[in-house]
Amino acid sequence: VxxxxxxxxxxxxxxxxxxxxxxxxxxxxxxxxxxxxxxxxxxxxxxxxxxxxxxxxxxxxxxxxxxxxxxxxxxxxxxxxxxxxxxxxxxxxxxxxxxxxxxxxxxxxxxxxxxxxxxxxxxxxxxxxxxxxxxxxxxxxxxxxxxxxxxxxxxxxxxxxxxxxxxxxxxxxxxxxxxxxxxxxxxxxxxxxxxxxxxxxxLQGILARGDVGYLYWSREQMDRGLLPQVGSMLKTPRFPVWVCCINGTYSVLFSLNRSLLSDWRMEHQFQLFYYNGQNSHKTTTRLTVDTHSHHWEAPSSDPGGDLEKRFPSLEMIIRTKWAGAVINWNGTDPFY
Known part of the structure; x- marks a missing residue:
């Protein structure tokens, strides 16, 4: 050719x-x-x-x-x-x-x-x-x-x-x-x-799991009721590493514990680490995810509420995988 x-x-x-x-x-x-x-x-x-x-x-x-x-x-x-x-x-x-x-x-x-x-x-x-x-x-x-x-x-x-x-x-x-x-x-x-x-x-969707996964969140699409649903093939990869698309920018979430995806008991409370590739990101962000606290509240329809401060988009993308999870930022000022 x-x-x-x-x-x-x-x-x-x-x-x-x-x-x-x-x-x-x-x-x-x-x-x-x-x-x-x-x-x-x-x-x-x-x-x-x-x-x-x-x-x-x-x-x-x-x-x-x-x-x-x-x-x-x-x-x-x-x-x-x-x-x-x-x-x-x-x-x-x-x-x-x-x-x-x-x-x-x-x-x-x-x-x-x-x-x-x-x-x-x-x-x-x-x-x-x-x-x-x-x-x-x-x-x-x-x-x-x-x-x-x-x-x-x-x-x-x-x-x-x-x-x-x-x-x-x-x-x-x-x-x-x-x-x-x-x-x-x-x-x-x-x-x-x-x-x-x-x-x-x-329409062609995902047919197989990969070694790393993918999570998606867009505040604009969520507000318009157009947020696409990511299937389990992407949410549950073979290793606990996820590429994240958050409001059009890309980052990585990962766990040090491979059993997180194979043992449901590991999902009660666990650590996730986050890296967004920005020059300003000097340390790896450590998050504690608790799926059993049951005190997270979904965003209200109150137009006067500052939803960005109440619910950072990084938390929201984690909840697309672990619904209702409570996220502790362990001293880091929340971003997104």
Whole structure:
């Protein structure tokens, strides 16, 4: 396949046409850790316009550092996070895009999983000027293949990025591709047949659990009665790590206790840790979640109440998973 045809196809599946190109915010995005000896040594630095993609990789890095065989090794955790993502979307066959002096090539990697992990050269994605996030995104698309991506999408979503406030942001389908290996545009479990304007449409939801989960909260959508319901496939991943979309920004919640998802007794009272990727976030926020206190009250319809102060959005997103939970911020001033 000619290089021009490949690039045109990549642009169509990303932007919906060949006219758009990545802006400066995307081009400067790559994968980079904070200082190795700091409290946030596990954390990635978020720069550029690709925060959603970076945050899913951040969630997989945390999963690997906490529960993987090479706990504590930043570089190995990043390599595993990147390669696991490509392996997942490619269904145990992956393509890695690299930039040469002349053109972009896509060397095909077809190894057993353990070998493949070692073959991803993470430095290609984590050096300033590498366009690392864009290269990783191209690798995802080539690993999934255009044909399978088109099958994943539905009539409501035909491409992976959309323009919002001057920047390209991820459609839900791209987040689902990263989280589950399939570019499902909807958040609910399974598929749903819908009839609009006399036309029958099949809406594609989530078909499998991933290693990390996903939670969603939008105060604006909640106020308008349009908050989408996230299905159990996304809420209950294999590891207690969740990517959070809160009012359009991305962050990570995680637990140190893997049994949280397999033993209901662990859910009575437990700790969650939170990282939002902002430069102002100097320490990991520790929250205590109590699901048995029964003294949380849902927001009233009182228009004079300051609901943002009474019920921070971070608390509300936690309650989408643990309904009615009481959250103790342990001395941290509540935010969101």
């Amino acid at each position: 000619g290089t021009k045809k490949i690039t045109n196809n990549l642009r169509r599946i990303l932007f919906g046409g060949t006219f758009h190109v990545f802006n400066y915010e995307w081009r400067k995005s790559y994968f980079q850790f904070r200082e190795a000896n700091s409290e946030l040594s596990y954390a990635c630095v978020f720069q550029g316009g690709a925060q959603a993609i970076q945050m899913v990789i951040q969630a997989r890095v945390i999963r690997e550092l906490l529960f993987g065989p090479r706990q504590g090794d930043q570089e190995k955790a990043l390599a595993v996070a990147l390669s696991d993502s490509l392996w997942l979307v490619g269904e145990e066959k992956a393509t890695v895009t690299l930039v040469t002096e002349d053109y972009c090539i896509t060397p095909h990697l077809d190894y057993k999983l353990d070998n493949f992990t070692e073959k991803v050269e993470s430095s290609a994605f984590k050096e300033e000027g590498s366009h690392g996030v864009i290269l990783f995104l191209y690798s995802l698309i080539c690993s999934r293949t255009l044909d399978r991506l088109r099958d994943d999408l539905d009539s409501n979503t035909s491409h992976l990025l959309h323009l919002s406030l001057g920047n390209f942001v991820c459609h839900q389908a791209l987040l689902s591709l990263l989280l589950t290996g399939r570019a499902s545009p909807q958040l609910f479990n399974g598929t749903l047949d819908s009839s609009e304007d006399g036309l029958e449409r099949r």
